[in-house]
Amino acid sequence: MNRRIFITFASLAAAHALVLPPRFAFAQPEKARPSLQREKVDDHIDQAIAYLRAQQRADGSINDNDFGRLAMTSLSIMAMLSIGHQPTDKTPEGEAIRRALTYVLRPENQERTGYFGKRDNSRMYGHGITTLMLAEVAGMGIDDAYDKLVLDRLQKGIDLILKAQAIRKEAQHQGGWRYEPDSRDSDLSISVWQVMALRSAKNAGFEIPAAAIDSAVAYLKSTYKSPRDGRGEPTDLRSGFTYVPQMQVTYSSATAGMLAMQVCGQYDAAEVKGTAEWLLTMRPQLQWGEQWFFYGTYYYAQAMHQRGGKVAEHARREVERVLIPQQRKDGSWPPTESGAVYATTLAVLSLSVKHHYLPIYQR
Numbered sequence: 001m002n003r004r005i006f007i008t009f010a011s012l013a014a015a016h017a018l019v020l021p022p023r024f025a026f027a028q029p030e031k032a033r034p035s036l037q038r039e040k041v042d043d044h045i046d047q048a049i050a051y052l053r054a055q056q057r058a059d060g061s062i063n064d065n066d067f068g069r070l071a072m073t074s075l076s077i078m079a080m081l082s083i084g085h086q087p088t089d090k091t092p093e094g095e096a097i098r099r100a101l102t103y104v105l106r107p108e109n110q111e112r113t114g115y116f117g118k119r120d121n122s123r124m125y126g127h128g129i130t131t132l133m134l135a136e137v138a139g140m141g142i143d144d145a146y147d148k149l150v151l152d153r154l155q156k157g158i159d160l161i162l163k164a165q166a167i168r169k170e171a172q173h174q175g176g177w178r179y180e181p182d183s184r185d186s187d188l189s190i191s192v193w194q195v196m197a198l199r200s201a202k203n204a205g206f207e208i209p210a211a212a213i214d215s216a217v218a219y220l221k222s223t224y225k226s227p228r229d230g231r232g233e234p235t236d237l238r239s240g241f242t243y244v245p246q247m248q249v250t251y252s253s254a255t256a257g258m259l260a261m262q263v264c265g266q267y268d269a270a271e272v273k274g275t276a277e278w279l280l281t282m283r284p285q286l287q288w289g290e291q292w293f294f295y296g297t298y299y300y301a302q303a304m305h306q307r308g309g310k311v312a313e314h315a316r317r318e319v320e321r322v323l324i325p326q327q328r329k330d331g332s333w334p335p336t337e338s339g340a341v342y343a344t345t346l347a348v349l350s351l352s353v354k355h356h357y358l359p360i361y362q363r
Helices: 009-016 040-054 069-081 092-104 123-137 144-165 188-203 210-222 251-263 270-280 293-307 309-326 340-355
Strands: none
Touching: 040 069, 040 092, 040 309, 040 340, 069 092, 069 123, 069 340, 092 123, 123 144, 123 188, 144 188, 144 210, 188 210, 188 251, 210 251, 251 270, 251 293, 270 293, 270 309, 293 309, 293 340, 309 340
């Protein structure tokens, strides 16, 4: 089976003088299943990957419009990685990943500050997505020079995330992130991408301060809509996370917050359990056509997978039942949010959860 070759913590630490902190030690990536019976859903995923490859431009970028080109290219790389394709593969998919990575690593795509979100106007959304992708691809062994470049760009991206979090903010915004690195407020949707990038970098051997994660968790908990008891624990255990504190719980905000808590190691937090209960009363199909369906379903698939057992199987069936009939003949999904490439990459990442290839989505 085609399998990502993980770079070891020891080699990364030696190369970059990294010291793993004693706290905030996430579980190691689990091994992929030795074999998986091919299912009908795999044919739909293959069609989607073929569509993404068809959107690749001469410069290596993958997008169907000019907005967020870097972010969409990074999501496309992750979609291919999620089903086992690697940049070292001597296949059309491997070549597509190599060309896309070469585009992402072009010097003009990252500011001297480490910021990825300026040139394509994807802001901190795109910065988090691209930093996450680089952390997932770190150590895949294209060659030594390429790997060194990935690690260098990744370190700068992580440094910017930590610096942006440390900007002085009012108490209700502390610990989160917003549209720009110097923003003095926060929201859940942007914060989730930064948290996932930090977790993935941690998996790859980079030192992430425990205080940064503790602060992020505190912010995430503040967006869970519920009264709190004297110990600060939520009393409504069938609720969910909100875009900013005290707003209404939505499908996309609930699922985003749930996964963010999980990648911070909070698998059994009351807020995670409460959101899972809230989600079990819903059906993703009811959200089709509403804003941010693909964004919400991507987080739904991954977060419910983290819960495991019957909950994970239920979510997988729901995701397949809703997404597969909506796929178009060219392999894409309708551009209901930010273009067909965006919708298609998130659909693939939602359907491919069974493969366990991306370490960021492994418990």
